[in-house]
Amino acid sequence: MRKGSVASMIEIYFGVMIIMFIFVSSIYFSQQGEFRSNADVIAVNSGFECYNNLNNILKSDKIFDKKTSLHLGESDDDLTNLNKIDQHLLNLNLNFKLSISEDCESFEENCELDDSYTTISHGDLSNKEKVISCSLAISKKVCEEDCVKFLHMELYK
């Protein structure tokens, strides 16, 4: 056997041994390995309070002389109507904004209010953070361009 071919055999031998070592150790470590992770758990506000308040307002016949949804659909005086709803909820220990607007493309995401909406505030909103907002639709009696408008609520805590 020539001198060079012996050295080549030794290189092949070491190479094969290292590959074997890599395979065996990778199998071993894959079994022993622990994945570490840090998870920040955030509880999402369900929005039940917001939607429930809005639905109660729209179904109530105590605020106006008829069901609120019908009254809001018939009247264009949004500010007066919102103030009357505010008066009705005077004893409610809740901080919120209530708005009426004409536009909302989809309920899948939250409605984006444009500049033309009318809004009132209830309670002390200073130093409070908006926790959730929700919107529901009202059928308009006079249906020239749009047949629908929207009542929005933003809750602050």
Add this chain to the structure above:
Amino acid sequence: MKKGIIILLYSIGLVAVLSLILISTYEPQNFTVEIGKSQKELIKLTEISQNYQTFVEDSANYAAYDSRFYSGNDFETNFVLEFEERMNEYPKFYKDFTIFEYSVNMDYTFEFDDETNLVKVSGFPLKIVDSKIYLSSDDVIFEGEEELIRSYILINSSIINFKFYPYFELYSEYNVANIEENNEEGNI
């Protein structure tokens, strides 16, 4: 280059890659988990469904009011057109909105009372079942009429499917102009 050197270089490369993987997975991974998203969507869908029911009732009332000058088929046509136009403006609130649009395919019933001039209008969700196909003895295909059944709207969201039954039932005046004319003639 000798075969042994190639294998050695290959081995060193593998060791380097393996080391990189081990180092990268050693450090803890940080991520944020939001809990309650499903509950939020469920509440949103149920509450908006209630709002949809209110919207159905109010729209039906307005459509009936606007149709009060008509009677018979004219009342029915005017009512259905206006009601469905109003309902089509309700914003979509879940992904599979095509089924929701189908909700305006309602089964309407009209009961006119000529004595009181009040019409009872009701509407329920309607499902169109595929038309039945008959095969006669001489292999001629006959297509039957579409079968309509009262049904529900199936709301398909990403987390929940539920059945929803919007409906309305109302009493409204009809043929109002004729009544006023008759009253005026009577007064004369």
